[in-house]
Amino acid sequence: ADADSVTFRVKDYRIDGPGRHKTMALKAHEFIRRFLIHILPKGQHRIRHYGLFANGSRVANIARIRDLLAVQAPVTDTDTDTADTADGPRVLALPCPCCGGRLIIIEAFGPEAPPQQRPEPEGIDSS
16 A cells, blocks of 8 residues: 555456456555445444454454554453343343343342243233
């Protein structure tokens, strides 16, 4: 990269063999425009994880990126869970082990008490 252009390697999936990997040079503003196309709007999530964010190397890559950009890692809360809020149930800081989503406490009960059951729906005669 220089003041006017950015040069990078690309993989042309239409070509098989040794000519598949190429070098491409774009003007800096065009490179940034194409790069920003891949950034999702706030509230949307990426589904496919690969490249920098692949599971096998995500932590190391993010640390390397932060180092290159001279950015500190965000401060995380050391508590394992947060307090109940007026808006709703307590949300655990730990992710779900299956899907990585946020764990939300719906009901808490002691070891001696069984969980509460939902009431049976009342039959309504609509005749």
